[in-house]
Amino acid sequence: MVMTPYVIAFLKFYFIFTVIVMILFAIRHFIFTFNRMYCEQKLYYQDIIDSDLPFITVLIPMHNEEKVAHGVLDALLESNYPVEKFEVIPINDFSEDGTKEILEDYAVRYGNIHPLHRNSGERGKPAALNRAMEMAQGEIIVVFDADYLPGKGLLENLSTAFLDPEVGAVMGRVVPVNTKANFLTRLLDLERSGGYQVDQQARYNLNLIPQYGGTVGGYRKDLMMGTDGFNTKILAEDTELTYRLFCSGWKVLYANSAECYEEAPEAWHIRARQIARWSRGHNEVMFRYVWKLVKSKYLSFWQKLDGMFLLFIYMMPVILFFGLIDSILLFFLDEMDILEGWWVLLFLGAYNTFGNFAPFYQVGTANVIDGSRERILLLPYLAFNFYFYLWFITKGFFNALVDVLTRREAKWQKTERFRKEKPGGFT
Amino acid sequence: MKKEILKKQIQYSRTYRYIEMDKINVFLGVFLSIIPLCLLVLFYYPQITLFISQFTMKVLSPIFHENVLAIESSDFLKWFGPVYYLSLPGRFPSIVFIWLNLLITLISLFLLSSVVKTRPLTIFLSISLWVHVCSAIFFTFIPEYFPYDATEYSSLYIKQQVGIYFFVPIIIGIAVCMLPINFVKSWITIAFCAVYSFIFGIVRYITFMFILSKVSLMYMASLFFSFGPFIDFLYLVCIYSFLASSTADKLKRNKGVWRW
Numbered sequence: 240m241v242m243t244p245y246v247i248a249f250l251k252f253y254f255i256f257t258v259i260v261m262i263l264f265a266i267r268h269f270i271f272t273f274n275r276m277y278c279e280q281k282l283y284y285q286d287i288i289d290s291d292l293p294f295i296t297v298l299i300p301m302h303n304e305e306k307v308a309h310g311v312l313d314a315l316l317e318s319n320y321p322v323e324k325f326e327v328i329p330i331n332d333f334s335e336d337g338t339k340e341i342l343e344d345y346a347v348r349y350g351n352i353h354p355l356h357r358n359s360g361e362r363g364k365p366a367a368l369n370r371a372m373e374m375a376q377g378e379i380i381v382v383f384d385a386d387y388l389p390g391k392g393l394l395e396n397l398s399t400a401f402l403d404p405e406v407g408a409v410m411g412r413v414v415p416v417n418t419k420a421n422f423l424t425r426l427l428d429l430e431r432s433g434g435y436q437v438d439q440q441a442r443y444n445l446n447l448i449p450q451y452g453g454t455v456g457g458y459r460k461d462l463m464m465g466t467d468g469f470n471t472k473i474l475a476e477d478t479e480l481t482y483r484l485f486c487s488g489w490k491v492l493y494a495n496s497a498e499c500y501e502e503a504p505e506a507w508h509i510r511a512r513q514i515a516r517w518s519r520g521h522n523e524v525m526f527r528y529v530w531k532l533v534k535s536k537y538l539s540f541w542q543k544l545d546g547m548f549l550l551f552i553y554m555m556p557v558i559l560f561f562g563l564i565d566s567i568l569l570f571f572l573d574e575m576d577i578l579e580g581w582w583v584l585l586f587l588g589a590y591n592t593f594g595n596f597a598p599f600y601q602v603g604t605a606n607v608i609d610g611s612r613e614r615i616l617l618l619p620y621l622a623f624n625f626y627f628y629l630w631f632i633t634k635g636f637f638n639a640l641v642d643v644l645t646r647r648e649a650k651w652q653k654t655e656r657f658r659k660e661k662p663g664g665f666t
Numbered sequence: 667m668k669k670e671i672l673k674k675q676i677q678y679s680r681t682y683r684y685i686e687m688d689k690i691n692v693f694l695g696v697f698l699s700i701i702p703l704c705l706l707v708l709f710y711y712p713q714i715t716l717f718i719s720q721f722t723m724k725v726l727s728p729i730f731h732e733n734v735l736a737i738e739s740s741d742f743l744k745w746f747g748p749v750y751y752l753s754l755p756g757r758f759p760s761i762v763f764i765w766l767n768l769l770i771t772l773i774s775l776f777l778l779s780s781v782v783k784t785r786p787l788t789i790f791l792s793i794s795l796w797v798h799v800c801s802a803i804f805f806t807f808i809p810e811y812f813p814y815d816a817t818e819y820s821s822l823y824i825k826q827q828v829g830i831y832f833f834v835p836i837i838i839g840i841a842v843c844m845l846p847i848n849f850v851k852s853w854i855t856i857a858f859c860a861v862y863s864f865i866f867g868i869v870r871y872i873t874f875m876f877i878l879s880k881v882s883l884m885y886m887a888s889l890f891f892s893f894g895p896f897i898d899f900l901y902l903v904c905i906y907s908f909l910a911s912s913t914a915d916k917l918k919r920n921k922g923v924w925r926w
Contacts, residue, residue: 269840272844273844275684276684276685276687276844276846277684277685277686277687278684279684279925280682280683280684282682436680440682495681495682496681496682498681507784507785507786508784510784511784563793563891566891567797567800567887567891570887570890570891571800571804571812571813571887572813573813573814575822575890576822599841599903599906599907600840600841600844600906603841603844603845603906603907603910604844604845604910606910606914607845607910607913607914607917608680608683608684609680610680610914610917610918611914612911612912612914612915612918613911615907615910615911615914616907616908616911617907618903618904618906618907618910619900619903619904619907621903622896622899622900622903623786623787623789623790624786625786626786626789626790626793627784627785627786627789629789630789
């Protein structure tokens with residue numbers, strides 16, 4: 240078939256480019272896994288005992304959260320943090336179910352719960368957090384999503400980080416609570432382990448870029464208020480905060496000991512929406528922060544490099560998706576002799592994207608450290624997630640691209656909850 | 667009164683634990699099994715591919731007429747010799763066969779997208795089916811431009827397989843070196859993966875050659891993209907997961923190996 244040499248050359252170039260990107264990510268994850276398994280770990284500040292704890296404000300954005308609102312509030316009320324040292328602001332963001340009534344009931348019964356009801360203005364988590372920060376009394380803001388179940392010592396554990404004046408934000412570890420619900424939640428548990436036990440901890444160990452994840456984490460209020468709060472046009476306010484802090488010289492800590500339970504999505508279509516939304520938000524941040532990261536005078540070369548990898552993490556499936564199309568074209572154009580073929584691409588692609596952008600041995604190692612014998616046996620099933628992420632993350636990327644090019648406003652989509660509430664508790 | 671939740675056993679803290687690497691063990695276990703296997707593939711792939719081709723010819727010969735099958739060779743890596751592969755006739759699809767395939771594929775795609783569109787397995791199948799649709803369209807409109815016959819594909823497959831044989835010990839070796847196991851176990855695992863991939867590669871070669879020669883060349887793209895290295899990855903991870911699981915179990919009962 241007649242095809243210009245330039246087109247063929249471009250297709251081959253793209254193929255080689257994809258392979259190189261995959262190799263770079265493979266090296267990065269090998270270093271992380273090796274560091275986490277075999278090197279001394281950098282401890283968090285959990286052993287520091289200070290009687291002068293800061294006053295903290297806990298923000299919980301909620302949109303139609305009647306199934307889970309009791310859970311998070313009850314868990315916080317059980318906290319061992321001195322009651323006079325913290326307040327809780329559950330943010331009822333345009334809820335249409337019974338969330339408002341639940342919050343009012345708690346407000347009547349407990350003096351440190353001050354609900355914020357929002358029925359006008361911009362919608363979404365960043366806007367809700369901005370509004371709540373205006374009424375927050377605490378100098379430290381701790382954020383939980385509504386489906387989270389913080390343990391007794393978690394607030395103290397997280398707030399200790401801020402005794403270090405260089406710390407701008409802290410992030411804890413997320414552990415799914417509903418792992419036995421179905422196959423999907425078990426797989427997500429497996430992935431989360433790889434993401435936190437190895438990835439985040441290794442980045443913390445190596446003094447790279449641990450990420451603030453928007454929940455089970457905290458930050459200094461004045462840093463946000465001084466810069467007009469969260470950008471309400473961005474879906475991934477957590478990633479944006481991470482880069483904003485690092486680029487202006489602040490530290491973000493990862494507290495592996497600060498574990499908190501969450502409710503993982505129990506249906507594939509909800510997971511698909513969630514991952515597409517994360518991709519959209521993360522890629523928006525990528526478009527905005529690539530240059531700022533390169534120019535930052537506060538970051539070392541390795542931090543910039545890792546920051547770049549992290550910024551581009553949701554681009555990887557997109558690059559692979561085009562790599563797949565590229566390979567199909569090369570196949571039909573009789574050009575599959577390049578590097579003897581598709582196997583290099585697929586091998587390295589699958590190698591990197593098993594689990595949540597982690598190679599299979601990273602997820603496996605994390606679970607060995609966690610001591611989860613049975614969970615590891617599910618590892619081969621993550622292979623098919625490679626295609627799942629390829630599809631939905633690419634979708635999210637194109638949405639982000641359109642958002643940036645057309646200045647379209649992204650709408651926040653709530654993740655559906657599954658918890659079956661029982662009177663006085665939850666299952 | 668609140669119900670107290672009591673744990674039967676308090677596990678060792680998992681948060682910051684790590685293992686002190688036994689460098690000699692890792693060296694013996696990984697490098698001394700990866701390097702010999704890779705060198706074996708590199709220096710003996712002409713013999714290996716000749717054996718595969720001869721074996722495949724023996725298996726397929728009862729199905730074909732005499733003198734149709736032959737073994738050919740082509741250049742591969744300059745310093746290490748040629749690869750050998752089976753030469754055989756391919757079967758070009760008739761237009762009715764193409765349209766029937768296209769129809770069935772499109773119906774399958776429709777069913778997949780309307781019933782369970784967000785499952786990983788569905789997406790994997792959908793991508794595979796789309797590749798088959800591309801193939802069917804290609805054979806409908808420009809069949810004369812289809813660039814491969816069964817023999818060319820056979821050559822491509824064998825070259826790809828040599829690549830897989832080379833990389834399997836490396837990838838499983840990297841994974842295994844992250845596990846605190848003795849070197850004998852590492853050797854066994856890496857060797858087992860290499861043997862498995864060797865046998866699997868031959869079985870797949872025979873199957874692919876049979877389909878392309880006796881059913882249709884139209885399936886070439888689907889076979890190449892859907893049942894190629896991805897499947898190799900799957901069994902590799904299966905074997906790794908069994909090993910990692912048993913390691914996690916042993917470490918649970920062996921506090922001595924952990925450092926905090």
